[in-house]
Amino acid sequence: MKRSEFDGFQAFLFARFPELESWVNNFADARKAETVESWFEVLRYAELIHAQEAVRRMHAGDEPEPRTFSRFPAAIVAIARNVAKDAHKKAATRPGPRLVDGEPAYNCLQCEDYGMIAAWHPDTVEQLAAGEQSTLYTCVFACSCTAGTLYRKWMPVFDAERHLPLRRRDGDGVWRLHYLGDPAEIEAARQFAAALTPEPVEEQQGIPF
Numbered sequence: 001m002k003r004s005e006f007d008g009f010q011a012f013l014f015a016r017f018p019e020l021e022s023w024v025n026n027f028a029d030a031r032k033a034e035t036v037e038s039w040f041e042v043l044r045y046a047e048l049i050h051a052q053e054a055v056r057r058m059h060a061g062d063e064p065e066p067r068t069f070s071r072f073p074a075a076i077v078a079i080a081r082n083v084a085k086d087a088h089k090k091a092a093t094r095p096g097p098r099l100v101d102g103e104p105a106y107n108c109l110q111c112e113d114y115g116m117i118a119a120w121h122p123d124t125v126e127q128l129a130a131g132e133q134s135t136l137y138t139c140v141f142a143c144s145c146t147a148g149t150l151y152r153k154w155m156p157v158f159d160a161e162r163h164l165p166l167r168r169r170d171g172d173g174v175w176r177l178h179y180l181g182d183p184a185e186i187e188a189a190r191q192f193a194a195a196l197t198p199e200p201v202e203e204q205q206g207i208p209f
Contacts, residue, residue, distance in 0.1 A: 005048045006040050012052055013072075016059040023069045042073035046080035047139070050087075053154050054079035087116070087140055087155060108145035109175055110165065115147035116140050116155075120164040120180075120189055128186075129193035136180045138166065164192045 001009060014021035024032055043051060054076045057063040066075040104112070111117050121137035141158035142151035148158075158165070167177045178185045 001040075001043050001046055001048045001051060003040065003044075006043065009043070009048060009051060010036070010039075013055055013076075016055055017072075020069055020072060039073045042077055046077045047084065047156075049154065049156050050080035050083040051076050053083045057083075083154075087151070108143060108147060109169070110158075110167070111143035111145060111147060112167075113145075113147045115143050115145070115149070115151050117143050117158045117163075118166045119158065120166070120192075122163065125164065125189060125193045125196070128190050129196060136186070138180065162196070164189055 024035060027035060046054070054063065057079060058065050058075070063075075063079050066072055106112050118138055118140055121139045124135070124137045140155070141163060142148040142155040143158055144152075166179070167175060169175050178188070180186070
């Protein structure tokens with residue numbers, strides 16, 4: 001979860017657990033700020049969409065609420081990890097394409113009718129764009145095709161302009177699965193990241209009067 005997403009997530013959480021908001025607001029301003037910041041330090045390790053699903057499950061009674069308010073962030077992250085694992089399992093076990101004369105036939109060439117798309121993790125792409133050394137991570141997005149209908153209810157949707165899939169059509173028109181450890185693929189990710197990063201604007205000198 002990014003800092004820019006955290007404030008919206010707080011509102012999402014407090015709307016479902018107003019007693020938690022009241023507990024936080026009872027603190028003095030300095031203590032409240034420290035508490036909220038400590039929450040972000042924990043929640044930053046969960047994807048926003050997975051953390052929201054974790055809150056939904058607690059609110060619906062499908063997952064237990066923590067015994068104390070201070071344990072809410074840790075409980076959310078723990079459930080969010082299980083949500084992410086479930087997503088990967090479903091991506092691996094979905095029946096996928098149908099067979100025609102013994103050969104796979106696809107309605108969607110991007111996800112091969114699995115409904116999910118493995119891609120470079122956006123944070124990794126951002127770090128490559130900044131020229132930082134980064135551990136290479138992937139993530140899973142819901143496809144916009146019919147097979148992805150179920151997953152789009154609780155997963156982020158793949159956006160070809162913002163996400164770099166591991167399986168994609170190359171310049172020669174052939175669909176191929178690419179691998180993170182391949183130097184050529186890392187360079188392709190760098191180029192993709194650079195295209196997402198706006199050119200820096202030079203600051204103009206003021207005109208002396």
